[in-house]
Amino acid sequence: MAGGSDAVESTTLSCAKCGKPAPLQCPKCVELKLPREGAAFCSQDCFKASWSSHKSVHSKSISSSAPVNPGEQNAASENEGWQYCLRKGQARSPKLPHFDWTGQLKPYPISKRRPIPAHIDQPDWALDGIPKIEPNSDLQHHVEIKAPDQIEKMRETCRIAREVLDAAARVIRPGITTDEIDAVVHEATIAAGGYPSPLNYHFFPKSCCTSVNEVICHGIPDARKLEDGDIVNVDVTVYYKGVHGDLNETFFVGNVDEASQRLVQCTYECLEKAIAAVKPGVRFREIGEIINRHSSMSGFSVVKSYCGHGIGELFHCAPNIPHYARNKAVGVMKAGQTFTIEPMINGGVWRDRMWPDGWTAVTADGKRSAQFEHTLLVTDTGVEVLTARLPTSPNVFPWLNP
Amino acid sequence: MEPEDDEEPPLAVAIDDVVEHEIPPVGVTVITGYLGAGKSTLVNYILNGQHGKRIAVILNEFGEEIGVERAMINEGEGGALVEEWVELANGCICCTVKHSLVQALEQLVQRKERLDHILLETTGLANPAPLASVLWLDDQLEADVTLDSIITVVDAKNLHYQLKSHNDSSSFPEAYYQIAFADVVILNKVDLVSSDDSGAPLEDLEKEIYNINALASIIRSVRCQVDLSKILNCRAYNATHATHLEALLQENKKLSTRDLHDSSVRTLCICEPKEVDFDKVRTWIEEIIWDKKYGMDVYRCKGVLSVVNSDKLHTLQAVRELYEIVPTRKWKDGENRINKIVFIGRLLNEEILMDSLRACTLPFGYFQEDLEFDRM
Numbered sequence: 001m002a003g004g005s006d007a008v009e010s011t012t013l014s015c016a017k018c019g020k021p022a023p024l025q026c027p028k029c030v031e032l033k034l035p036r037e038g039a040a041f042c043s044q045d046c047f048k049a050s051w052s053s054h055k056s057v058h059s060k061s062i063s064s065s066a067p068v069n070p071g072e073q074n075a076a077s078e079n080e081g082w083q084y085c086l087r088k089g090q091a092r093s094p095k096l097p098h099f100d101w102t103g104q105l106k107p108y109p110i111s112k113r114r115p116i117p118a119h120i121d122q123p124d125w126a127l128d129g130i131p132k133i134e135p136n137s138d139l140q141h142h143v144e145i146k147a148p149d150q151i152e153k154m155r156e157t158c159r160i161a162r163e164v165l166d167a168a169a170r171v172i173r174p175g176i177t178t179d180e181i182d183a184v185v186h187e188a189t190i191a192a193g194g195y196p197s198p199l200n201y202h203f204f205p206k207s208c209c210t211s212v213n214e215v216i217c218h219g220i221p222d223a224r225k226l227e228d229g230d231i232v233n234v235d236v237t238v239y240y241k242g243v244h245g246d247l248n249e250t251f252f253v254g255n256v257d258e259a260s261q262r263l264v265q266c267t268y269e270c271l272e273k274a275i276a277a278v279k280p281g282v283r284f285r286e287i288g289e290i291i292n293r294h295s296s297m298s299g300f301s302v303v304k305s306y307c308g309h310g311i312g313e314l315f316h317c318a319p320n321i322p323h324y325a326r327n328k329a330v331g332v333m334k335a336g337q338t339f340t341i342e343p344m345i346n347g348g349v350w351r352d353r354m355w356p357d358g359w360t361a362v363t364a365d366g367k368r369s370a371q372f373e374h375t376l377l378v379t380d381t382g383v384e385v386l387t388a389r390l391p392t393s394p395n396v397f398p399w400l401n402p
Numbered sequence: 403m404e405p406e407d408d409e410e411p412p413l414a415v416a417i418d419d420v421v422e423h424e425i426p427p428v429g430v431t432v433i434t435g436y437l438g439a440g441k442s443t444l445v446n447y448i449l450n451g452q453h454g455k456r457i458a459v460i461l462n463e464f465g466e467e468i469g470v471e472r473a474m475i476n477e478g479e480g481g482a483l484v485e486e487w488v489e490l491a492n493g494c495i496c497c498t499v500k501h502s503l504v505q506a507l508e509q510l511v512q513r514k515e516r517l518d519h520i521l522l523e524t525t526g527l528a529n530p531a532p533l534a535s536v537l538w539l540d541d542q543l544e545a546d547v548t549l550d551s552i553i554t555v556v557d558a559k560n561l562h563y564q565l566k567s568h569n570d571s572s573s574f575p576e577a578y579y580q581i582a583f584a585d586v587v588i589l590n591k592v593d594l595v596s597s598d599d600s601g602a603p604l605e606d607l608e609k610e611i612y613n614i615n616a617l618a619s620i621i622r623s624v625r626c627q628v629d630l631s632k633i634l635n636c637r638a639y640n641a642t643h644a645t646h647l648e649a650l651l652q653e654n655k656k657l658s659t660r661d662l663h664d665s666s667v668r669t670l671c672i673c674e675p676k677e678v679d680f681d682k683v684r685t686w687i688e689e690i691i692w693d694k695k696y697g698m699d700v701y702r703c704k705g706v707l708s709v710v711n712s713d714k715l716h717t718l719q720a721v722r723e724l725y726e727i728v729p730t731r732k733w734k735d736g737e738n739r740i741n742k743i744v745f746i747g748r749l750l751n752e753e754i755l756m757d758s759l760r761a762c763t764l765p766f767g768y769f770q771e772d773l774e775f776d777r778m
Contacts, residue, residue, distance in 0.1 A: 013417070022415055022417075023417055024415065024417065025414060025415060026412075026414060026415075027412050027413065027414065027415045028412060030415060036417070040417065043414075044413065044414050047411055047414040048410075048411050054411075055411070103478050138720075284687075304499060304542060304543055305498060305499055305500065307498070307499050320499070322499055322540070324540075324542050326541065326542050327540045328538075328540055328543065328724050328725065328726055329729060330723045331692060332692075332722065383671075394675060
């Protein structure tokens with residue numbers, strides 16, 4: 001292809017059984033054109049040893065088995081009718097769907113939909129899952145310059161979103177489920193008088209996204225307990241006084257290995273450097289160059305399927321801001337614009353795949369991914385980070401300590 | 403029941419043996435044109451022809467409301483036609499980089515054994531530019547599909563009237579957009595013109611098309627029976643595709659077309675022998691296509707650039723607001739290094755474009771008077 005990628009791509013596959021470098025792969029997977037990741041082996045012996053569990057990926061039928069580790073924590077979920085999410089949230093299933101999971105993580109059942117009090121102002125998708133105003137708006141084609149009163153509303157809503165995320169950050173610990181984190185986000189949002197924008201947005205079943213380890217983004221809160229050593233991103237968007245505020249952070253659960261710490265810190269820095277460049281006259285496409293440069297230096301790659309976006313009265317609108325280099329994003333920044341930058345950085349390859357639920361994006365090679373996001377306002381001289389950390393924000397990022 | 407429920411695994415294969423060629427992305431051709439011009443005839447000709455290629459045709463019958471497209475693919479024994487459904491993913495289109503149509507086309511490519519090409523037939527589409535924008539993806543995405551070209555089928559018998567009838571009004575008929583954005587124009591039903599006195603002769607029709615878009619190649623046809631090698635694999639949006647560059651560099655006949663009416667769509671070609679500053683020329687093109695500086699309405703733009711401090715020829719390509727400048731091959735020894743840019747659009751002003759491009763050649767700090775001194 002014209003123009004090589006600057007992103008460093010890891011192409012060495014590890015044996016699915018023992019982790020050693022893997023020069024062999026399953027011929028049936030080749031025949032069925034299934035991905036190599038997870039189907040590579042160092043030797044015929046490891047392949048043979050894995051055969052009974054590996055061959056299930058060839059089968060086209062829905063697996064009838066329970067989650068692979070039946071001893072794990074599912075007691076509560078089974079009792080209360082929790083089910084697996086399918087078709088973007090439009091359907092549920094009592095059985096784990098079939099998929100060639102790229103890493104260790106698999107979905108768990110999700111809880112019932114949380115109610116919203118009647119007095120809360122709701123966006124048009126809250127009722128039937130389908131945004132109507134957003135896809136047809138002119139704001140998909142032109143970047144809005146916000147009036148001062150709108151900007152003031154954005155400040156207020158973004159501050160609420162920050163406080164909601166901080167509340168989630170405070171409960172992160174081994175043993176808590178992502179569903180419990182979602183409950184915290186949901187309750188904190190409605191207590192502030194806001195609506196959690198993700199809830200029922202194109203049928204998304206929960207009030208925030210929780211993305212663990214190899215999940216890149218849009219993970220659905222479920223019954224899985226966080227484990228010591230996990231990393232988890234919580235993505236919060238609040239709708240209040242007619243505008244949205246969007247931010248996310250990646251947190252450490254217990255003691256996290258050094259490679260994950262480097263990944264998370266690098267991702268934080270990518271966003272920091274991108275924000276430092278924001279001011280009137282800067283091209284939107286420049287953001288991708290900055291993020292790509294910094295992540296490649298550490299040997300990481302940039303996710304290309306998801307991008308930063310304009311935000312305001314609409315959840316997602318123009319501009320589109322890719323995080324990779326050599327993109328054709330249109331336009332330059334102008335004072336009064338509000339948008340997000342939300343780089344997703346992977347420890348391995350940049351490619352992503354999607355789970356059967358239709359939302360969860362995972363790394364194609366099962367390695368970890370981290371993300372950070374802010375909602376930004378372009379000012380006359382630079383930028384205002386509307387979702388910035390507060391003095392009260394919990395101290396969870398070691399590199400921020402002097 | 404799965405027949406291979408063995409206890410014994412097969413022999414694992416070495417990954418190098420699995421011939422993992424980088425499969426080039428499948429080209430997508432957008433076929434547009436007035437109703438009755440012959441789009442369906444062209445599509446059927448391609449699907450039923452004995453050319454040995456596996457081609458999928460996406461029939462844009464339903465639009466995005468229903469969320470599916472019908473595709474006909476010529477595969478199977480003797481090129482039999484197979485019907486497929488392509489589902490457009492609903493949902494979070496606004497924070498994903500690839501439009502749902504692109505994702506659907508990629509899924510089609512991944513599902514099929516081998517697809518050589520995809521045709522996107524656009525029923526009743528007025529302006530192919532939005533579709534081109536959706537399909538003209540960043541190379542970085544390494545997508546399974548790539549925009550190959552836009553082909554417009556025009557009806558030789560009716561074209562003259564279709565264009566003429568709107569010359570006085572300020573609204574522009576589909577024909578202008580479809581021709582302006584075309585890489586290939588198939589002038590169909592030529593048999594009806596040669597045998598009919600009332601239509602304009604073919605040469606005049608070709609001139610009218612050429613006046614609008616001097617870059618497009620024009621192919622005459624009867625019942626759309628065209629040589630497939632001329633319309634598939636055009637790689638019109640591939641920055642490094644050599645043929646287009648060479649043609650542009652060697653093009654001796656004047657590409658600029660006469661300005662018939664102020665508001666007509668026409669083609670303009672400008673040249674500048676001095677090397678241009680890369681940053682200045684980026685700002686220059688952005689001001690024209692993003693800010694609409696000078697009030698010009700540029701539809702398409704294609705050019706070669708000679709850039710200061712670079713031994714590489716750069717290509718410039720733009721469709722509406724999307725543009726890219728890409729370094730390609732090295733200038734050959736003795737080759738005439740020149741900037742040559744073709745614009746297709748309305749309200750184009752040659753003098754302003756020449757002067758503003760020339761301003762990109764001045765090193766920072768020089769004034770207009772210095773330029774005049776140079777000329778003496």
